[in-house]
Amino acid sequence: MIEAVGLTKRYGKTLAVDNLSFSVPTGRVTGFLGPNGAGKSTTMRMILGLDTPTGGSALIDGKRYRDLHQPLRTVGALLDAKWVHPNRSARAHLQWMAKSNKLPARRVDEVLEIVGLTAVAGKRAGGFSLGMSQRLGIAAALLGDPQVLLFDEPVNGLDPEGILWIRKFMHRLADEGRTVFVSSHLLSEMALTAQELVVIGRGKLISQSSTEDFVAQATENTVRVRSPQLAVLRGALGRLGANLRDEGENLVVSGMDCADIGELAAREGVVLHELSPQRGSLEEAFMQLTGDSVEYHTELTDGQTPATLVPAGK
């Protein structure tokens, strides 16, 4: 269980994290979602005692990180895969970390095996690809067999294979009953990985809920109908109070599900060519929710309406 209470971080005049309170429940994958620059990394660094909060506190199982005895046994973290000396071998990197928390030396080989780096353990870490560095970072996080794990943008910059591997790995960690707190600026990624979501924008909490609730709440569920007798159906739906919207040849219905519309069409004797449930895009919903809180707005000059973009990459 990670608990943030009134967490605040100020750099000069900029308020990077603003009175942030949330909790990360035990034994689940909790996504930490927000646009770039929302304060996710700063929050994680404060949880891990690297940065000192200007106000508030972050506790892990009721203790500040700095007060943990041999913290690698309680919390594993991967904030940046490049936090390795390039001339040190993967094994040497893990060996000093293991030694610092009095972990047995064989644990180093175990975690190398878990992340599949055994074959390159003696190679210098500076020569690793991003995917391999990411695996080494995860190996380091797992060293102390911790119950709480923090990952900052673990899939950033990875190829599809790497992303799939990380995703499966998160699920495996949660299945083992560990608490996983993983940040991302991609809602689609979090929807696949996380059961709980903490959403922030500009350092402020936007929502904390289950992923399902967040997605349901954030996206509008509609049904697309195609029919040669659309006029008849339109009248019948209108009488039942459904919201109707034309989309080319089709009718988009909100407020009723497929079953209701199908039954209504049968009663009215209307032929249907298509009856399909539509999901609003997660990205759109996310942008709507966090749009006001994106730090750097981009105005597209070629369109009439200014659009808000979430910058890609970190």
Place this chain on the structure above:
Amino acid sequence: MTLLAVERMKLFSTRSPWWCTAIALAITIGFGALMSGTSNAASPMNVAATQFGYTFGLVVVMVMAALAITTEYRFSTIRATFLAVPNRPTALLAKTAVVAILAGIVGELCAFGSWGISKLIKSSADLGIDTAYEWRAVAGVGLVYAIAAVIAVGVGVLVRHSAGAIALLLIYTNLVEGLVTLIPTIGPKIHRWLPFNMSNAFITGDADITTRPINEGPPPAEAGLGPWPALLYFAAFAVVVLVIAITTAKRRDA
């Protein structure tokens, strides 16, 4: 003890300490060989003269010590360190201790290596280490290197950038302390109390004139204290730098 082992593992799993040790040995022993090779009946070789290159080795050792900490900042392994050991003063003290011990060992190897090669080249010269002065001139090098390494680590923690920290150390030790003497009247008086001049006073001060003419070997330092108090003064300066560095690191975001 665990943390000392951790810092030892970290230090020796990178290349710079090996390179710096090799360079320090090559320079100091090379100077020892040069001094003894060029000595003649008019200016005979003596124990103090074998240590002519010690200040050059000192520079290399300080570079090694500064790199040991600034590379941690450069590659952010300092954050990995603080994650593993959240008690920052302990972690930094362990690193300082390991670097200082290595610097001390390198210093002794340099000093006795220079003395040894001089003995090989000029076996006829009187190179017996007999007096307190001669012992300080040779065995004292390790102590000075160890304390200087503490200063270099402290500066490295404060500056965090390799180039900046090394530039600061080199400019201070090689230029600033010497240039202070150019200030009229008070310059030489200030110079008597500057830390690296004090460390030099420990090695070269209280020269034992009975064993050699004073103009041979490194010129004795003009310092405000005798050899051992001068070393304590130098050590106290190192402690102050280290305390400031650790206090800063404790408060600062990693």
